[in-house]
Amino acid sequence: MEETIHNEEQRNTLKSHARLGWGGVIGFxxxxxxxxxxxxxxxxxxxxxxxxxxxxxxxxLLMESHYTLIIDALGIVIAFILFKKVRSFLKSSFSLKPLKRGKTYLYLVLAFVINYVVQFLILNVLKWEKGGSQIDTFGLEGLSDHWFNLLLFYLAFTIITPIKEELMFRGIIHQFLDVKYHFVIGLIGSSLLFGILHPGHILSATIMGMIFVILYRLTHSLMVPIILHIIWNLYAISGMLAMLEII
Structure with missing residues (x-):
């Protein structure tokens, strides 16, 4: 009952205080x-x-993937500073209340396991996508193992990117389509875009995007999918660097 009320309050806040239209989203x-x-x-x-x-x-150095991701993050920070309506639109999406509930961590564990099983089936059993293809996509073969470079690499891929992508895909795109049209449209639209922007892993990333959306739906806070996204990227990135014998 409490969650239903919170969800309705969140949607009413979005509708009444942040009337974000297509022009605002595209402009952002x-x-x-x-x-x-x-x-x-x-x-x-x-x-x-x-x-x-x-x-x-x-x-x-500037062309290395983690430096381009940092520049990309700076770009979206500037956009958020300038677009007040977008900030207002996201204002009610960062509740810490779910982090005080035990079932939130059950959701996190289940979501991680489901995502792992899906990825395993797609990459290792069905072989619809090639595991490790992102090593080439991100140009990791020549990655320096200097501690500072690795620190920036982890910062870019396991902290900056998850936060940025959750703000973009679940916070803005999914939530905008959900409020304006329907939850299912937001689920499919944001997840497809998320998948398309992960070349080499379009299918698995699309399903991952759906898992993040459902996690957001269950907890009404972007903090939860952000945490899962950070954990997953930490696992995936460490695996790729282990394959390259960098760590």
Whole structure:
């Protein structure tokens, strides 16, 4: 009963205090992409200057996946600062109450196990997707094992990216489609986009996105899928680095 009331209050808050339309959503994401391009250009120019006008250490460093993810995160932070309506839209999505309930951790364990089984079936049994393909996607073969580089790598992939993706896909896209149309449309739309933006693992990432949405639906807080996303990325990234014998 308490959760039903909380859910209704959350939806009413979204509808009455943050009337976010298609223009606001599209404008936010276009601005975010624009900021990323501008930041990438600025850092690129700095790298070229440091390399004295020719491709060298700093230029190659900037092209490594974890540095591009950090620049990407800076772009979305700027977009959030400028788009007050989007911030208001997400305001009611960060309740800490679910973290005080025992069943929340049961949901987390079940979600992790279900996601693991799905990934195992798709990658190892059915072989519909290739395990380890993201090693090539992220260009990890030449990753430096220097402690600071690995620290930034883990920070980018296991903290920054999960938070950013949950804000984007579950917080904005799913929630917007849910409030404006229907939960199922939000579930399918946000999960498909999440999958498409994970090349090499489109199917497994789409199902993972659905699991995150359902977890959000059950707990009414983005904090819970963020925690699961961090745990999963930590597991997946550590596995990839172990395959490369970097850790």
């Amino acid at each position: 994401f276009l601005s975010y992409l624009g900021f990323v391009l501008v930041l990438g250009f600025i850092f690129g120019v700095i790298a070229v200057i440091l390399d004295r006008g020719i491709e060298g250490y700093y230029t190659n």
